[in-house]
Amino acid sequence: MGTGADLVLQRLLAGDVDVCFANPGTSEMHFVAALDANPRMRAVLCLFEGVATGAADGFARIAGRPAATLLHLGPGLANGLANLHNARRAHTPVVNVVGDHATYHAEFDAPLESDIEALATWPEGLVYRPHSPAALTAAVDGALAGAIGPPGRVATVILPADYSWGPADSDGSPVVDAPPETGAGGIGAPAAAELLGDYGEHTVLLLGGAATTAAGLTAAARVAAATGARALVETFPARLARGRGIPAIERLAYLAEQAEQQLAGATQIILVGTRAPVAFFAYPGRASGLVPTGAQVHTLDPADLAPLAEHLGAPAAPAPDAAPRDLPEGPLTVANWAEVIGALLPENAIISDEANTSGVLIPAATAASPPHDVLTLTGGAIGQGLPVAVGAAIAAPDRPVVALQADGSALYTISALWTMAREQLDITVVILNNHAYAILQMELGRVGATAGERARSLLDLSRPDIDFASIAAGFGVPATRAATAEELAEQFAAAVAEPGPHLIDAAVAPWG
């Protein structure tokens, strides 16, 4: 008979969870010790919990199945919450294993004691606390099933130290049943065809979730071309297929005033794998909901997109074709750095996109690049980009990962660089270093505030400038600095050509 920690590991493995992003403490030591007897579990050490949770999100977005995290009591879970919030918005399955004090220790209110359940439920999460060693199997199995859904959820197993070090038995049975058949929701293809036949040119198809695969986008583009409807992708999709051969469907803009333009005149909106569009923030005098007044809202299951295209007899839709492109020259700007990435993006890449304001032109620049996947900042909690790149690289070791990363956001989870170095992950990080919270410089005006010097100093990341190449070297990641498009091109090409992690600190001039 093994320990409870052994059993937890075995149940995770039986449920096909074989990667654990870990930042353990004393209460997790038996789980750590049990890794030796369960070598199929790959434990990846992260130096901050937000790296672990973001990596689990990135892993599942690419692998299509959950990873585990290993976190230390309430404070450890607290540090991981922001990226669990992003996972919640991405509908990503994540299984947290949070070690707790021994059950009999709780009443003593030791220094690290806290209400773990309150934190675990916060990201609309499911919580499984076993109340006996015999309940460990049900707790882990329940968390696995709960995480997988659908929809994907954050599920947390609270593992008391005494259950972890005490004896426990596994019956060795398989864990997770196939997800239940979720009979197609929404209006179905024939009804959608009828709506589109009547009002095609006044219809918006808004795509998210399972509709943003290459197949989903292709079917949506066919529907749009055949009916005159506008197809749009939600603002921050969890995983978006892009590149040559895949219709480059525009995303709904982050700026509410632009999004209103994109949706203007629509009398019906068909939601496919997403929800009704809303403004990211409220602004004085501006509406929060983005559905045009009086428009009807319908839902269509993503699985019904292809049947709908067939039903309509829609012809193939155009998709971007590769064209030889000249590399840009001159000092780096918001425009030309994106062109460099677009021209040199390797085959089959995964982009972790937290470029924020600097990345506005990336979609246009990469539309005809080789086919790739884009993982975006789903929940708005910054500090996602580097961890998600870690998880994606572990999920797909044969695919190059490119992290396009704003400077300010990078610093929330910067120690992700160390995990890239330890695991020798094939990640090229491009830091868009404009020495500012540039998005806040923009938002300041949009919310109607005016600011003098003291206010502006809070949006400024110079004084001193941050040298990301020096920081990366400190974490063991080879790094270079680029100030011109030529330097970025040379360094990016070299970085993607060589295995292992690299960082380029790109001095991109801010907008305006």
Added chain:
Amino acid sequence: MGTGADLVLQRLLAGDVDVCFANPGTSEMHFVAALDANPRMRAVLCLFEGVATGAADGFARIAGRPAATLLHLGPGLANGLANLHNARRAHTPVVNVVGDHATYHAEFDAPLESDIEALATWPEGLVYRPHSPAALTAAVDGALAGAIGPPGRVATVILPADYSWGPADSDGSPVVDAPPETGAGGIGAPAAAELLGDYGEHTVLLLGGAATTAAGLTAAARVAAATGARALVETFPARLARGRGIPAIERLAYLAEQAEQQLAGATQIILVGTRAPVAFFAYPGRASGLVPTGAQVHTLDPADLAPLAEHLGAPAAPAPDAAPRDLPEGPLTVANWAEVIGALLPENAIISDEANTSGVLIPAATAASPPHDVLTLTGGAIGQGLPVAVGAAIAAPDRPVVALQADGSALYTISALWTMAREQLDITVVILNNHAYAILQMELGRVGATAGERARSLLDLSRPDIDFASIAAGFGVPATRAATAEELAEQFAAAVAEPGPHLIDAAVAPWG
């Protein structure tokens, strides 16, 4: 009439809160803009919320009054929670201002929407959400009073964006009444004298909170000397006076087996500003409570310590005296690095101590150093040391701050270095770089686990080694590396002699 944000700033200032550690987002832009019209508020930009909350804790421990934090919605508060947990355990007053979406925006469940109250209450915190602009004054005033207590608490004002940008009026009245008289608790000096007269040699005086000032420690040492009682300081005091002229009262050990030895034979324990001692973690076969079986537990108000000493007619107690000390030589060890600090600690210093296993010999080494204050890791949530140093330095610009910082723990809030550089804080950071989670290497055996190579790799911070000097340079903090005691002495002396922040990456061999 100003905006609601103006009003919030004015009420904070009226309550003598004039420092705000800020990591703002779009919903906080009007608060940021209002800083220009309220120049008495010093806004300190932090690049991660855990830096802001830890700095507020460090500020209040030294200043004796709260600072504010400015945080961005639920995910921003989430990132600050771990250091709020430490503040909770230190009984530190902290006033969080957490921006929220406009009130009418909440129903749209925009990407950053979440249950802010659930997070704000987690560190046993008080929450103040105004339900109209007219309620802003009461919310801020309530949070100030709630934070100050006593005891000090974490109090959070949730500030909706529309209240922040809308008009609001202040009546300009002073905010915070003097804390209520809290009539002395506990048994009082005469009763304590009687207990000590009967059983002095079987009594432990356990000191925390207000009892760990120089005056409190001096009185406690007199009582101990006069009665044969043992005086001990709680394991992790919020602020502890130390150095020449101040009795060097031993702290209760972190290791439960050592703490049991310190308390063995006691038939009564008198708690002075602290609570009954408990083991930090549970260990198989070891008790969680540390009060010896059958011992009586009493409480005494810290204000009664000096009267008790008078009542007993206790003579002055011995305190460490300065003695000339030779600087050690040779490669850095757990012993000799502490001797260097003890010999060279500047006058009137503040030590932020998160040295963990490497710091075990610091108390002995600094007992006869110039008088100083020590701020310890009260709640066990690592990543406190650098932020607390930031706050302490801002609270006491004329005092040198020394951050003794374990390598692994440093990385949770490493961007604190940037704030040190921007504000040119007089902080000397000494990183104890043993390339390991050394405490977990120790705890692994203590909890009865055995580990092979895979388990041990999760406790190891080499592969690659982390170069803190390079990271510090990236954040704008001048840095050096020390491998010998001579190098550490030279670099430490130079760092404390020069204003502004410095970092020394000290290669300290681990125990054993």
